[in-house]
Amino acid sequence: MSSVIVAKNIVTRFGSNIVHDGLSFEIKKGEIFGLLGGSGSGKTTLLREMILLQKYSSGSLKVLDIDVKKLKDKKANELRSRWGVLFQFGALFSSLSVLENISIALKEYTNLSNSAIEKAALMKLKMVGLPQSAAHLYPSELSGGMKKRAGLARALIRDPKLLFLDEPTSGLDPKSARDFDELIVALRDALGITVIMVTHDKDTISSVLDRFVILGNKKIQFLGDIEELRTSDNENLKEFTNGK
Amino acid sequence: MxxxxxxxxxxxxxxxxxxxxxxxxxxxxxxxxxxxxxxxxxxxxxxxxxxxxxxxxxxxxxxxxxxxxxxxxxxxxxxxxxxxxxxxxxxxxNFPKEIKHPDKHGTIGQFFYTFGKNIVESKRTLINFFSFVGGLTEAVGKLTINPSQIRFKAMFYHLENSGLKALPIILLTSFLIGVVIAFQGAVQLEKFGANIFIVEMVSISVTRELAPLLTAIVIAGRSASAYTAEIGVMKITEEIDAMKTMGFSVWNFLIIPRVFALMISLPLVVFFADIVSIFGGMVVASLQLGISFEEFANRMQESVEIKHVIIGLVKAPIFGWIIAVIGCFRGFQISSSTESVGKYTTISVVNAIFWVIAMDAIVSVFLTELGL
The missing domain is CATH 3.30.750.24 (STAS domain)
Structure with a gap:
């Protein structure tokens, strides 16, 4: 299997404050990969570096075989069209309805007819488990879980190869959180996408993630899957394994 | 491929x-x-x-x-x-069914729909506003009985931010208004050879009407918007709910300091605006009409009654009350969306300026009828 993301010796500095000190890892195609770590360990920073929202100081980071360090605008937009991002609170555009939020990328970047855009958007709406009656609601009328689902539908609209999720289950009730986990696995299986997520949720970690990194102390503390973590002897890291 | x-x-x-x-x-x-x-x-x-x-x-x-x-x-x-x-x-x-789009009215239908909706909403806003004013009055009443509850620190903060920091821009505009009034007046008065009347013209119009009005408009632009946005964002981030659950009175902590701050600072600022705009008039009078500062001051003492200045200064706290109350009231109308922050901030400034001018007109007619 080929690698979707290759990070080599990533160093991130904010002024004199070093956040990452030489991170190296690879994410394989079709994986659900987790970025774990305590608060302030730089998980979200790492995610933001992958999606071109933030620059790292040195090292090399390749996303879909493209080096993201010095990217021209055109190339960057091409790359952006191949991934979808779900932000922690959905980040839906508050002036647009759910359907408009989902379909805006198709409207702006493709020459699809309006009816085709609507069909595609409604299909994605259904795929993420929202009722069709939610299509004309505005973000302020949605619950937290629905916002995340709508945000996921927006992220999926262009059939991305890569899906980035920032704490997808935080702020959801346990039932919704597990449903969301199942949804992500089902979408990965159906659409064959690679999923990279920042998460704190122990259930997500043990039931959804194929592999993950644990960041801490500016370095990678652990890289592997849940079984390896359970058999490892590092007590600090075992906190991530549901206490079993 | x-x-x-x-x-x-x-x-x-x-x-x-x-x-x-x-x-x-x-x-x-x-x-x-x-x-x-x-x-x-x-x-x-x-x-x-x-x-x-x-x-x-x-x-x-x-x-x-x-x-x-x-x-x-x-x-x-x-x-x-x-x-x-x-x-x-x-x-x-997951193939979607046909979806019903929300009903859209025709042009005429839409017009009447919007018209009716606006009327219903205006009525609700009016009732809410009266209940807000009622709540404020009640809270002020409680404070007068128990003055130790007044949040002086917050009040001084708003005095500084809404009053003191507005002073430079208000002095500048007032000076210019004095200059403009005197300059336009000078041309007309010269024709009659009634040069000395420039004193009455500038002093009365500026102290009685223009300085208070202008100050209020500038403050409305600065502070009504700030109050609305501040309170609105506090509402969105649930700070206001947090205050309520801890038993802090929103009136005492947020609204009354702002209202008092503007009611106190406006007359003070208007007083300075009076001085500077009269000075602007004096400068033009001496350059254009050859009336020296001394002559100007003497004439002012003889012929301009102090009541004009007092009327101007009495109006100022009323304007301050209008601006602060509208700013706070609109802030509490902001709901959870980012759009509504912009919407209500705009409304609050427009409302505040309108009601300041309307109140000025009412007071003006009322006092003239009384013969003042």
Missing amino acids: SASINIFTTNNTITFTCKGSWTLEYVTQLSRKLTSTCKDKNVVFDLTSLSDFDTHGILLIIETIKKLQLQNCQIKKVGESEKFISLYEVCLS
């Missing part, structure tokens, strides 16, 4: 041979070629040489198949890969 479709027709069978990558990029191009008008035929989709596909490509196939089925065609798919079947199943089960 590209995508294409070959259509091969025999007697009773049409074969669609799908090739290449049926992805988002090529869907429009493909949909043009994919005809779906044929009746009672066997249709075969040959998917053997399909190299890549995504939900958009599959959606196109599903749509075409649905259309063909309506025309009594028999559909067969051959050569589909396992991956295709699984994604096809997912898309088929």
Whole structure:
């Protein structure tokens, strides 16, 4: 299997404050990969570096075989069209309805007819488990879980190869959180996408993630899957394994 | 990579041979070629040489198949890969039904709908505003009984921010207003040889009307917007709810300090604005009409009654009350969306300026009728 993301010796500095000190890892195609770590360990920073929202100081980071360090605008937009991002609170555009939020990328970047855009958007709406009656609601009328689902539908609209999720289950009730986990696995299986997520949720970690990194102390503390973590002897890291 | 479709027709069978990558990029191009008008035929989709596909490509196939089925065609798919079947199943089960768009009224209907909606909303806003003013009055009443509850620190903060920091811009505009009034007046008065009347003209118009009005308008622009946005964002971030659950009175902590700060600072600022705008008039009078500062001051003492200045200063706290109350009231109307912050901030400034001017007109007529 080929690698979707290759990070080599990533160093991130904010002024004199070093956040990452030489991170190296690879994410394989079709994986659900987790970025774990305590608060302030730089998980979200790492995610933001992958999606071109933030620059790292040195090292090399390749996303879909493209080096993201010095990217021209055109190339960057091409790359952006191949991934979808779900932000922690959905980040839906508050002036647009759910359907408009989902379909805006198709409207702006493709020459699809309006009816085709609507069909595609409604299909994605259904795929993420929202009722069709939610299509004309505005973000302020949605619950937290629905916002995340709508945000996921927006992220999926262009059939991305890569899906980035920032704490997808935080702020959801346990039932919704597990449903969301199942949804992500089902979408990965159906659409064959690679999923990279920042998460704190122990259930997500043990039931959804194929592999993950644990960041801490500016370095990678652990890289592997849940079984390896359970058999490892590092007590600090075992906190991530549901206490079993 | 590209995508294409070959259509091969025999007697009773049409074969669609799908090739290449049926992805988002090529869907429009493909949909043009994919005809779906044929009746009672066997249709075969040959998917053997399909190299890549995504939900958009599959959606196109599903749509075409649905259309063909309506025309009594028999559909067969051959050569589909396992991956295709699984994604096809997912898309088929999620194929959307027709959706009803929300009703849109005609132009005239829309006009009356909006008109009626505005009236109902205005009525509700008016009632809410009165209840807000009532609540404020009650809270002020409680504070007078128990003055130790007054939040002096917050009040001084707003005095500084809304009053003191507004002083430079207000002094500058007032000076210019004094200059403009004197300059325009000088031209007219010179024609009559009534040069000395420039003193009354500048002093009365500025102290009684212009300085208070102008100050209030500038403060409305600065502070009404700030109050609305501050309170609105506090509401969105649930700070206000947090205060309520801890038993802090929103009136005492947020509203009364702002209202008192403006009611105290406005007369003070207007006083300075009076001085500076009269000074502006004096400068023009001496340059344009040859009336020295001393003559100007003497004439002012003789012929301009102090009541004009007092009327101006009495109006100032009323304006301050209007600005602060409208600013706070609109702030509490902001709901959870980011849009409403902009909407209500705009409304609050427009309302504040309008009611300041309206109140000025009312007071003006009232006092003139009283003979003051």
